[in-house]
Amino acid sequence: MKGINAALMCDFYKIVHRDMINRKMTKSMSYYTPRMSRVKRWDKVVMFGLQMFCKTWLIDYFNDNFFAVPEEEIVADYKRVLDNSFGKGIYNTSSIVELHRLGYLPLEIIALPEGTLVPVHVPMFGITNTHPDFAWLPQALESLISAEMWYPQITATVGKTYRDIVNKYYDLTCDDNISRAKALGSFDFRGDQGLDAALKAAAGWCMSFENTATVPAIPYLEKMFGADCEKESVAYGAVSTEHFVMCSNYAVDGDEETFLRKMLRELYPNTSFSAVLDSYDYWNVIDNILPKLHDDIMAHNGCMLMRGDSGDCVEVVTKTVFKLWEQFGGTVNSKGYKVLDPHVKAIYGDSITVQRCEMIYEILMKNGFACSNVALGVGSFSMHCIEEDDDITVTTADGQQIKGRATILKPFTRDTFSSCIKACYAEIDGKEYPIFKNPKEGGFKKSQKGLCYVYRDENGELAYKDGYVGSNIPDGNLLETVFKDGRIVREFTLSDIRNRLNNNAF
Template sequence: MTNPILATDSYKQSHFRQYPPEAEMISAYVEARPGGASDQVLFLGLQPYLIDYLGRPVTRADVDEAEALCAAHGVPFNRAGWSTIVADHGGHLPLEIRALPEGMVVPAGVPLVQVENTDPRMPWLTTFVETALLRAVWYPSTVATMSWQCRQVILAGLERTSDDPQGQLPFKLHDFGARGVSSAESAGLGGMAHLVNFQGTDTMEALLAARRYYDADIAGFSIPAAEHSTITSWGRAREAEAYRTMLDAFDGQGRLVAVVSDSYDLDAAVRDIWGGSLRAQVLGRQGTLVVRPDSGDPIETPLRTIAALWEAFGGSVNAKGFRVLDPHVRVIQGDGMTLETIGRLIDRLVETGFAIDNIAFGMGAGLLQKVNRDTLRFAMKANAMRDADGVWHDVFKSPATDPAKASKAGRQAVVLRDGAMVAARRDTVAADEDLMRPVWRNGQMLVRHTFAQVRARAAARP
């Protein structure tokens, strides 16, 4: 599935015959329309598309393959147009793409990307790339936005209860989503999107994606951790020995180790093993034991675990008056965590006087898979057509049956008004006012963002 001519919807193959005869250029834009799951969108994902998809020139073999497939499939094929791209443009699509800087947190309804064809013989090309471009942008932007929303909730809890909110924040939400997504590419792009906001992950494809597409050396970190198979293989009678093995194997200065503790009886494990037979060893280690509940009520179970660890190990009361466990023990809750349950668990911890320092949160498929294009209402729409006389005409839709799906008319710009980003017609603003800048033209990348830049922009928004 690497032929760029086939990375589209079937009906796009017939569109070269459908535009007005005077059309020479088409402009289209990408936005997350208002009314989705967030009124702010963290923009991410265009650069991987430019590198992997537009960066690969179309070949004559691609044209031949696409022609044969379209003929068998029952749709027209623009052999002349694609052959011209190969012959006259070296296989690079004659497109210019303007975009906001990636990592920006943008109000819904503000354009993120604008595309125009640069060869007047190919007005059909702009919207031909909609399928691949929209898919490339909506998924990482949506995951990044959901992760960013969790960051705001967790940060608020930390600011209320912790003496070091910013120091605690980077590792407070951990990505466990690799096994729950539809593909390795999804794991890489979605996991990378989460790492814009946090540094904890078990999705190793995300590290590769951040390195390949945004020049990150290492974007995320993890720790040794047990799973049920490594604990239950010892048998119930040797549960304490399984735990002791984890403590022995991963001791060291500042070293953390996470141990799933609900294989049989979580409360008994915390009370009788961690807080009983292994208590002295836990306190004698140079690292931190992270106890992981993995079943039961996702709010009350971790709260009960923290309270039991407090009874067994004690701790201190910080400057804000909240209890912080002895530094040898912490908790991570990954089961059942969503934006809503994270907020509820934080509220319960605050109610019972525990600092958010005591816990980290994990998310799996809820972070990387339970999203779709409609989560943030992403769309790409044509907004202008230039005729043979060089005159731009507005293009838009305004469906009476759903006014919320109305699209913007005229080539778009994004400007600051009273400190907020808003959409404006490009022909009404000065060029240096427009926050959307050319990032790609005719096979050449004009701007390349680093992961550090993306993270800094995302963190700049409260």
């Protein structure tokens, strides 16, 4: 399928900005920065998704849907769309023609390494032109960059948040050799906003974990980060039933025991699997059917995970662990916590918000159980929003103000971190100009001024200084070239990013 003309991948007003800037401008620099956080638990953002953007859009898409298309087709399509939707005579095509004839995107992107945890206010990357005729180009790409960048950074930050929770409770309750990277899995595909969002969500998640239900995430990660699932750990799925399977077998067998025994003996005698058990009566299966399957479960060369899918997920999964201990027993690990017999485990496949994850682990720990006794799934809800307790003030009909606390649902958007691209530097007629915005009532909307120098302070935290121009910016800037003139010049591998994000302890 032929893609949309790449020259049209912008907001309408970007079309004419190239005619509005000073014609003697030969260079501009814009920075992408998370300006603030609307989520209290987050004051840092994972730098992630830029390499995906460069490969997908700046290389593949522009090559296929701009440079490889004949000039006359690009111009004719450009004029057809804009004449009939924007207006004739208010724009020109010369800049598009010049870019097409150049044959590549004359851009340089300087960035922090992917997988870096970046404090708000610190610029993550900058974009500048490498050819003096295209100072308009960095800001012309603002809409596309912004639309493509904010979501993978959110999902990578979500994954990192869950990984921090896992690390905390596994360090307390689990033997050190138990994998943290397989503690949770993502189950968000069906609830994401299309395939593209699902791939971004899975990619961000897989920087902190190996388990995902999103199959196309594997080839996507391979393409974007040079991974190879035949040679390294990319991501993993698991055998699991669904209600269609359980209900259709029940319709024939008249019970649930028959099919579960078939799973253990015939279908997957040497493979771990999870079985959803709440199609009718979850606790009846746990209390009455599992004892009948006891010998088959113990003879099974794998682990059977008992999955609830309704009710209070915190109660269901923790209570399941307690009941499995009563039926199957287990051992006590080196840290003094109970570990279920390896033939059984509890799983809950979605609804696990960060708060519920913490609650589940806390209950298990307080009752003397290792947190590795459960496998937890994170669904699309957690990829699109977060719940936080916050102070609120409600004004009643008679004007009284009542203060209290409430759980607030905070959806994820570009404005979660107010991530934006702002032009901060220009060279015009041979002179260097720091440029900036500083709205009188804008607050966090104030931009950097001039070129930015990113460094680590005395505490090892990322910080920046602005106000520089091309002739005086110091050496050693942590923003380093990753893309230049249509090519990736510094590529990060999957293991690079995972290790950086997880302090070499992925």
